[in-house]
Amino acid sequence: MSDPPLLDIQDLVIRYEKRKGAVCAVEGLNLRLERGKTLGFVGETGAGKTTAALGIMRLLPEPPGKIVSGRILFNGENLLDKSEDEMRSIRGGKIAMIFQDPMTSLNPVATIGDQITEMISLHSDLSRRDSIRKASDMLDLVGIRRERAGDYPHQLSGGMKQRVVIAIALACSPELLIADEPTTALDVTIQAQVLDLMKGLKEAFSTSLLMISHDLGIVAEFCDDTAIMYAGRVVEYASTAELFGNPIHPYTRGLFGSIPSITGGKGDLRTIPGLTPDASNLPPGCPFQPRCDIAGPECSKEAPRPTEVKFGHYCLCHLNRGENQP
Amino acid sequence: MLIPVLVGVAFVIFVLLYLTPGDPARIILGTQSTPETVKALRAEMGLDDPFIVQFGRYLFNVFFRGDLGRTYVTKTLVTDEIMSAFPQTLKLAFWSVLLLSAVGIPVGIVSAIKQYSLLDNAVMLLAMIATAMPVFWLGLLLILLFSVHLGWFPSSGFDTPMSMVLPCVAVATPSMAVVVRMTRSSMLEVIRQDYIRTARAKGQKESVIILRHALINALIPIITIIGLQFGVALGGAVLTESVFSIHGLGRLMVDGIKMRDYPLVQGGVLYTAFAFSVVNLFVDILYAYVDPRIKAQYQRAGGTKRTAPSR
Numbered sequence: 001m002s003d004p005p006l007l008d009i010q011d012l013v014i015r016y017e018k019r020k021g022a023v024c025a026v027e028g029l030n031l032r033l034e035r036g037k038t039l040g041f042v043g044e045t046g047a048g049k050t051t052a053a054l055g056i057m058r059l060l061p062e063p064p065g066k067i068v069s070g071r072i073l074f075n076g077e078n079l080l081d082k083s084e085d086e087m088r089s090i091r092g093g094k095i096a097m098i099f100q101d102p103m104t105s106l107n108p109v110a111t112i113g114d115q116i117t118e119m120i121s122l123h124s125d126l127s128r129r130d131s132i133r134k135a136s137d138m139l140d141l142v143g144i145r146r147e148r149a150g151d152y153p154h155q156l157s158g159g160m161k162q163r164v165v166i167a168i169a170l171a172c173s174p175e176l177l178i179a180d181e182p183t184t185a186l187d188v189t190i191q192a193q194v195l196d197l198m199k200g201l202k203e204a205f206s207t208s209l210l211m212i213s214h215d216l217g218i219v220a221e222f223c224d225d226t227a228i229m230y231a232g233r234v235v236e237y238a239s240t241a242e243l244f245g246n247p248i249h250p251y252t253r254g255l256f257g258s259i260p261s262i263t264g265g266k267g268d269l270r271t272i273p274g275l276t277p278d279a280s281n282l283p284p285g286c287p288f289q290p291r292c293d294i295a296g297p298e299c300s301k302e303a304p305r306p307t308e309v310k311f312g313h314y315c316l317c318h319l320n321r322g323e324n325q326p
Numbered sequence: 327m328l329i330p331v332l333v334g335v336a337f338v339i340f341v342l343l344y345l346t347p348g349d350p351a352r353i354i355l356g357t358q359s360t361p362e363t364v365k366a367l368r369a370e371m372g373l374d375d376p377f378i379v380q381f382g383r384y385l386f387n388v389f390f391r392g393d394l395g396r397t398y399v400t401k402t403l404v405t406d407e408i409m410s411a412f413p414q415t416l417k418l419a420f421w422s423v424l425l426l427s428a429v430g431i432p433v434g435i436v437s438a439i440k441q442y443s444l445l446d447n448a449v450m451l452l453a454m455i456a457t458a459m460p461v462f463w464l465g466l467l468l469i470l471l472f473s474v475h476l477g478w479f480p481s482s483g484f485d486t487p488m489s490m491v492l493p494c495v496a497v498a499t500p501s502m503a504v505v506v507r508m509t510r511s512s513m514l515e516v517i518r519q520d521y522i523r524t525a526r527a528k529g530q531k532e533s534v535i536i537l538r539h540a541l542i543n544a545l546i547p548i549i550t551i552i553g554l555q556f557g558v559a560l561g562g563a564v565l566t567e568s569v570f571s572i573h574g575l576g577r578l579m580v581d582g583i584k585m586r587d588y589p590l591v592q593g594g595v596l597y598t599a600f601a602f603s604v605v606n607l608f609v610d611i612l613y614a615y616v617d618p619r620i621k622a623q624y625q626r627a628g629g630t631k632r633t634a635p636s637r
Contacts, residue, residue, distance in 0.1 A: 059526055092529035099527075104520035109542050109617055119528045152618040168528070 004076035006208050007033040007056070007176060012070035014048070014055050014232075017063055023280040025051040027232040029070070030306065033176070033225075038202070038209040040223030040240065042216060042255075044276050048232040049212045050100070053178045056210075057097055058087050074176070093123035096169035098179040102162035102186070106153040112139070112164045113149030116171055123172040138167040142197060159190035163197065170201055177202065178210045183218065195222065216259065220244055228252050231277055231287040234306070238313035248315045250292045286318065294319055328603050329389075335599040336388065336592075340381050343588045349373075353586050354398050384592075394593035399585050404593035407578060411562075414484055415574035418566075419559035422494040426502035427552055434509025434548075435536065441514060449506060456503035462565035465496040469569070482571040493570045497563050501555040508551045512544035519543070545616050553609035560605065561598035 014026040026048040033039045043049050054060045056072055058079060072079040074095065082090065099105045107115060116135035120126060126134060136146035142163040144156075153161055162182065169177055182198065183191040195218065202209050213219055219226055220240060227237040228251065236249040247253045254272035274291035277283055283290050289299040296319060304318045351367040352359065368374050372383065387393040394404035437449045472492060473481035480489045516522065517540055525539045526532075562575030571577075575594060582590035614621040 057527060059523065088529040088531065090529070091527055097527045099520055099524060101520060105524045107521040107525070107539050107543070108619060110539075118525075118530065122529050152622075154619045154622065165524070168524070 003035075004073065005032050006035045006075060007031070007210070008071075008073040008076075009052075009056070010071045010073065012052065012055060012072060013068040014051055014060065015066050015068050017066055018280070021280060024232050024282065025065075026055065029232070029234060031227060031234065031237070033208055033210060035175075036206055036208055037224045038211055038222055040219035040226040041210060041212045041229060042214060042219055042226060043229030044214060046276050047229040049229055050180055051232075052229075053097065053180050053210065053212055056178065057091055057095060058082070059091070059097075089123070092119055092174070093172050094174055095176045095178065096172070096174040098162075098165050098169050098177065098182045100181045100184055102158055102165050105165050106161055108153055111150050111152055112144075112156070113151075115164070116149075116168050119168050119171045135167075135171065138171050139164075141170075141201065142167045158186055159194060162186060162190075162194050166194070166198060166201065170205055170207070173205050174207060176210065177207045178212070180212045181214070182211075184214075191218075216244075216255065228255070231282060233287065233316060234314075235288065235316045236314065237306075238310075242310070242313050246310075246313075248309055248313070249288075249317050250294055250319075251288050254291075286316075328600075328607065331603050332389075332596065332599055333385065336385060336596055337381070339592050339595045340384060343592060344377060344380075348586060350398060350586070350588055388596065394596070395589035397582075397590045398587045399590075404589050407590060408575065408593060408597050411573060411575045411578045414572050415560060415562045415567075415576070417490070418484065418493055418497060418563060418572065418574060419556060421490060422498040422501070422559060423552060423556045425494055426498040426505055426555065429498075430502040430505030431509050431548060434506040435513055435541065437506065438510045438513035438517065439536065441510075446510075450510075453503035453506045456499050457507075459500060460565075461496055461500060461563070462569050464499060465493070465566050465569035468492045468496055484570065484572040484574075493563075493566055493572060496566050496569070497559060501551075501559075504555070505548065505551055509544065509548050512547045513540060516540045516544040542616060546613060546620075549609060549612055549616065553605055553612075557602040557605040560601040562594075 009029055009031040012026055012029040013024070015022040015024055017023075029048075029052055031039065031041075041049050041052070051060065051065070054065070055067055056074075056079065060067065067080060070080075074090070079087070079090070106112065110118075113132065113135050116138050117128075117131045120131040120134050121128065124131070132149075136149050139146050139149055144160055144163055144167075148156075153164070156164065162185075166182075179198065183194050186194060198209075199222065201207075209222075211219065211223055223240050225238065226240045226243045227234045228243070228249065229235070230251050236243065236247065236252045238246075243252070244256075247256055251272070257270050258272060260269055272291055277287055277290070283300070285298075285300040285302055286292070286295070286304050289295045292299065298318050302318075304316050306314045306316050309315045349364070349368070351364045351371060351373060355363055355367060372380060375383075384395075387395065392405065394408070396402065397404055397407060400407075433449060437446045440446050469481045469492065472479045479492050480486070481492070483489045484493060513536075517536075521543075522535060522539055525535045530539075560575075562577070562579060564576035564580055566572070567574045567576040568580065575598070579591065579594045581587075582594060614624055
């Protein structure tokens with residue numbers, strides 16, 4: 001393959017500098033997203049998913065956030081070398097982001113039409129009139145009647161707000177769309193609608209998608225590849241089919257084990273014992289080691305390195321180096 | 327809301343003055359008066375009537391005839407006295423509110439953007455000093471420095487633009503400090519909101535984000551504070567007007583109190599309450615223009631009022 005992947009994150013390290021020392025939010029992140037594909041990004045709250053996404057957008061609150069090292073290659077160009085002006089034209093124009101909570105993501109004192117128009121006029125040469133028309137077209141596209149362009153966010157339901165957020169994000173046909181838990185704040189029926197909408201639009205606009213979620217069901221349905229994140233690290237990364245069919249990392253297996261089965265008995269929910277470690281005070285060695293049921297002596301001594309267990313299936317674990325399949 | 331507030335204020339001030347020791351008739355006639363003449367005047371002025379009758383008569387005169395009575399000392403109409411003092415006070419209030427908004431809001435914004443910087447800390451320190459400073463003292467210091475020593479501005483009067491500078495600065499400074507602090511805290515809250523991040527994710531310029539997205543959302547508490555300051559200023563700046571010898575409402579009220587001129591004091595207080603209520607009304611209307619959510623609330627409230635009687 002001669003073409004560079006659309007997004008290639010290499011050894012990204014992001015820290016939050018606090019008075020009492022630094023907190024490693026993202027540690028040695030490696031990810032790759034090919035053009036037109038969808039990458040799922042799964043992890044618990046506090047695993048560093050949103051931090052990584054904001055890092056790609058260069059929207060981390062600085063200070064305290066700081067990208068310490070690594071490279072974020074977008075179309076082969078390192079975003080970390082870009083000036084703020086260059087980043088501004090990339091944000092929205094080439095990389096767009098959908099945020100978690102549609103209730104608070106829209107400006108309460110501007111009409112939704114204006115908020116979509118703002119995006120269009122920032123990244124295109126259309127006249128004001130054409131921008132407004134295109135904004136209305138975008139509303140149509142996400143299933144909101146165009147007459148409602150003059151409405152304010154407080155007049156819309158949560159699902160409609162998220163549709164508006166999607167309309168804003170896709171208004172300038174970005175090459176990459178980062179969706180940060182786009183449906184977490186919505187109830188289940190609306191979730192399905194919004195996901196269907198995103199799927200359709202993603203194909204229509206041939207946009208690549210980085211889907212951040214903690215919902216394995218959504219990822220299974222949506223994503224070509226999946227990365228499992230734990231304590232700022234990608235612990236397992238493979239194609240979705242491979243990962244769901246053959247999970248290797250004990251954390252991933254724990255996650256799948258925690259999904260209640262409808263057909264199964266009514267026993268207690270299975271859980272992974274313990275809590276996500278405090279990112280400012282990670283355990284030595286493998287960060288998952290205190291909660292891991294197969295941890296050996298080397299796990300608390302040395303941090304594991306990512307190994308390619310199978311072709312395209314990476315795992316960050318001492319005990320699973322391919323030959324050691326349990 | 328306006329009418330009940332005014333009746334309430336009228337009641338309170340009327341009771342207070344009714345209970346205040348001292349006989350207006352005796353004050354008017356002076357120490358040389360005989361008990362008979364005092365008694366005659368009391369009867370003529372209606373001071374022997376029961377409280378409720380006096381109060382009712384006062385309310386009737388105020389609300390249906392626009393008559394606040396005559397002053398005891400000069401026998402002129404109280405409304406005339408207030409109207410002659412009002413333009414000076416209005417000018418002072420208008421220019422000082424303009425000054426404090428024009429300086430206070432931008433300084434507050436900059437302070438919020440550069441939170442915890444040296445500039446921010448300096449601004450906050452100055453704001454604290456300005457809030458704590460008594461107005462008359464500031465006025466005197468301004469006169470000392472700018473009129474006595476430097477001779478840049480006249481020390482009294484309020485007719486030429488030059489003579490208006492010092493009083494406006496004196497009146498505006500403490501309120502300006504309040505506006506700076508309010509703008510800063512309101513902006514700090516808004517800047518952290520998700521929709522500001524959305525605007526950044528659109529690739530919008532930081533200056534546009536601050537002015538168009540953040541400031542408008544931060545405006546409600548700022549408008550409230552400025553409206554309050556304007557209302558207070560319309561009631562007359564008692565101390566500042568004395569220091570700079572401006573013949574405004576503040577001076578009028580102080581003179582009225584000194585001379586026990588009850589109708590003048592009553593009228594002045596009532597007028598102040600009126601001005602304050604009107605300004606508040608305008609502030610409420612302004613809210614609706616700034617925030618569509620408040621506008622929707624007003625419309626809902628208006629809607630229920632209209633439908634209520636039909637049910």
